[in-house]
Amino acid sequence: MDKQRIGIFGAGYIASVHTDILGQDDRVELVGVADMVEANAARLAASIGNARTGTTLDDLFRLDVDTVYITTPNTTHVDPVVACLNEGRNVFCEKPMATDLDGGDHIREAAQASSGVYNLGMNRRYAWTHAKLKSLIDAGDLAPYSAQLKLNRGELLRPAWTADPTKTGGFLYETTIHQIDLLQYLFGPIATLRCAARSAISNAEFDDFSMLFTFESGTVATLSSSAHSGWSFPFERIEIYGRYATAMTEELERVRYALDLDQTVHTEDYTHIAFAEKGGYAKEDRLFIDALVDGGRPPVGIDDAYALNLLLAAIYESARENKEIDFAERVRTAIG
Template sequence: MTTTRVGIFGAGYIASVHADILSRDDRVELVGVADMLEANAARLADQIGGAQTGATLEDLFRMDVDTIYVTTPNTTHVAPVVACLNEGLNVFCEKPMATDLAGGERIRKAALASRGVYNLGMNRRYAYTHDKLKALIDAGDLEPYNAQFKLNRGELLQPAWTADPSKTGGFLYETTIHQIDLLQYLFGPIATLRCAARRAISSAEFDDFSMLFTFESGTIATLSSSAHSGWSFPFERVEIYGRYATAATEELERVRYALDLEQVVRTEDYTHIPFAEKGGYAKEDRLFIDALHNGGRPPVDVDEASALNLLLAAIYESAREHREIDFAARVREAIG
């Protein structure tokens, strides 16, 4: 069996999550870790069993890797991803794809021209709670007519960098991107969107959002997200309403659903499941490595990543210009 030789670029917390998962996959060899602070690279290398270390992307290239995980801060994804694709390497990039349209288009063009496989890391798709919602919808047991999504963050300044758009690209790129991604993952293509937003405690960026989406399927959904409201449980929630049916998540811990008026409410509780499994990280890594070995489609390919990048930009545009966006037309124009 061919071994996937992986290098990790960026040695922060999320890199350690992926490294731990990959170290337990016998199809993977963790070859090296690079970080501008080489001490951080050395710390992660020790954690995973003594991989080589470096300070630059070029250091990883010299280690004869075929796949690179890009786990650097949000606004620093484009250049290393493009460089890896230009080298013909496979790339798993943590969210977001980019924090502007130009950056996303650079990655898209590089991915389409590369022999390497591009994948965007969107772990919340594969969280146990959302896997259950997806299974109910795909089986036809729950037809989504209407839905509500919400995310409230405890404090925009904890840690301080989360309030710095030069590092995050904006609050939606840092935190609410997961809920935004779930919209099309669960309900299909978006037809139109409208967003109202305000600066409540931040002078640098919007920190409160209310959004309305219509879908080509006929589903309608709202999403409300606050950057500063507190960690009241459940601070992350999805509610879906169908014909005499409801399903609701409570963070990543539980999902409750009833699929008929006469049916009792069923509860699945995942509090005992390890975080990397429960949160979807383990499944997205397995699916990515599967795609590399089997020649299949990666979990979130460049077209889906591009559509999500367009969607984030359109939401901000709607908030700034106080107007509805025909998002279906925008996707057709940009992606086809």
């Protein structure tokens, strides 16, 4: 079997997480790293072994890569993703897909016309805590009536770039996007949404959000996300309530659940699990390579990525215009 020839575009921290995982997959050959700062590319390439270095996407194309991992800052995803798809290369793009609707449209059009496979990196779907919740729901052991989710970033202003929308696209695109993605992953299609938001400590448009979602299944969920509350444990949490049943997470470390009034509360503790496995990075990479090798569906393909991009834009629109949004109708109009 020919190995998948993979290039990395963007040599920051998250790129190193993926190269560590991919370097252990015997179906993969890491052939190149490109970054606008070539010293960064060289540093990451040295940890891989024989990978070549460059500063542009074309440098990777000249290495005859099959697949490119796009691991550049949030607001710089659209152009390299479209360029890869136009070349017929497969793309794994770190979140977000784009930071506006036009960017998402450009990527979707390129993906639909391309022989390459597109995948969005949404590792939290495959975190052990969230995989457990998903398994309880899919098995019918936990039917969600309502839920509450929260994710707080301890300090938006450190480092300063995290509060800069020209780099991140906004707080939801940088930090809370994973919880927003989990809403539909766990509870199904969203019917309506409403968001109230404010700017509390930064010059960003919003850095504090409270959201309410209804789902076509009948589930109702709230999501609260603050950029300035400190790092008190657990700063990331999901609680799901069913008929005499409750399940809850504590960051990526533990799940607690009880599925009947008289049933023992079960606890699963993942603190001893390696970060890449516990956080879902290893599984999302394995599933992506599976799709390339076997011709199956990527874990988070173009339709899921596009729907998430629509959802993020709708949340901001609701906050700006103080209105409820019929998201189900918006998806039907945009996707069909």
